[in-house]
Amino acid sequence: MPTHAPAFADVTASDSTLRRFLHGLPGVDAVGLEARAAALGTRSIKTTAKAYAIDLAISMIDLTTLEGADTPGKVRALAAKAVHPDPTDRTTPSTAAVCVYPDMAAIAKEALKGSGVKVASVATAFPAGRAALDVKLADVRDAVAAGADEIDMVIDRGAFLSGRYLKVYEEIRAVKEAAGAARLKVIFETGELSTYDNIRRASWIGMIAGADFIKTSTGKVAVNATPANTLLMLEAVRDFREQTGVQVGVKPAGGIRTSKDAIKFLVLVNETVGEDWLDNHWFRFGASSLLNDLLLQRQKLATGRYSGPDYVTVD
Structure with a gap:
């Protein structure tokens, strides 16, 4: 399957043609979007379906540490947890990836050698993205050279919000090339894009430019992943595949802390794009x-009782 859509060559010929295309996308009905996301969030998932959803959610996690205080020891411990999240129960699935800064x-x-768990690395001057393009590309190449299987880049929100859409597109294309065989996740920082229409436009820029995933957030701002903005991005990847045949993944990030939250997002996936995306190759947390x-919820389903907080490691 192709990783970008050459049919959009005319659309990306100039700033004006790209702007015309993006502003020609249907406007987002904010009230309807939020109402549908809220309604889907009320679905009740129980017993065997809940157990399945919990294991699926575990397998979709990019287990993340992105702090200035990160150490090699912390990263190794996180990698061990990603491979065997519950050392007392080896039936627990591994997570999809461990996400770290390029120097880690x-x-x-x-630490993950032979496990099948991927290494994801943020790049392009994460989280603000305020750097020259050559610096961003060097950041990407360093991460790939160090073994990153996936690159999580941030778009230039300043360029996007000032209407310089072609600059955003060209930067994504350059990062995609620099990433080589590594899969590319394009982060929009939806909390800074202000409107749902902007999130839809950013989604299409990312997909046209060759993103393997579109991602809501860095987790470093006040508003991160929400059911509504994730639903909007799921609708975008659905429409994109219908138009081009190219499938693109979605990654909500930041603020998803409980099993209940994760299951709500999985319901969004199932009801919006269907089973093709219910796999960690196409959906991540x-x-x-x-x-x-x-x-903790998995252990409760297995034993009928809740464990104390010391049942799990502190990350």
Whole structure:
């Protein structure tokens, strides 16, 4: 399957043609979008379906540490937890990836060797993205050289919000090329884009430019993933595949902390794009604390009682 849509060559020929296309997309009915997201969030998932959803959510987590105080020891411990989230129960699935800064990618790669868990690395001057393009591309190449299987880049929100859509598109294309075989997740920082119409436009820019995933947030601002903005992005990838045949993944990140939250997002996926996306190749959670609650809920389903907080490790 192709990783970008050459049919959009005319659309990306100039700033004016890209702007005309993006502003020609249907406007978002904010009230309707939020009402549908809220309604889907009331679905009740119980017993075997809940157990399935919990294991699926665990397998979709990009277990993340993105702090200035990160150390090799912390990354190795996180990698061990990603491979065996519950050491007392080896039937617990591994997470999808461990997400770290580029300077920790080699540590994560070594720790995850042979496990099947991917190394994801943020890049392009994460989280603000305020750097020259050559610096951003060097950041990407360093992460890939260190062993990153996936790159999580941030778009230039300043360029996007000032209407310089072609600059955003060209930067994504350049990062995609620099990433090589690594899968590319494009972060919009939806909390800074102000409107649902902007989120839809950013989604289409990312997909046209060759994103393998579109991602809500860095987790570093006040408003991160919400059911409504994730629903909007799911609708975008659905419409994009219908138009082009190209499937693009979605990654909500930031603020998803409980099993109840995660299951609500899985219902959104199932009801909006269907089973084709109910797999960690096409849907991820960007999270650090979510895994612990999923493990506690999983243990409750298995034993009928809740464990104390010391049942899970502190990340």
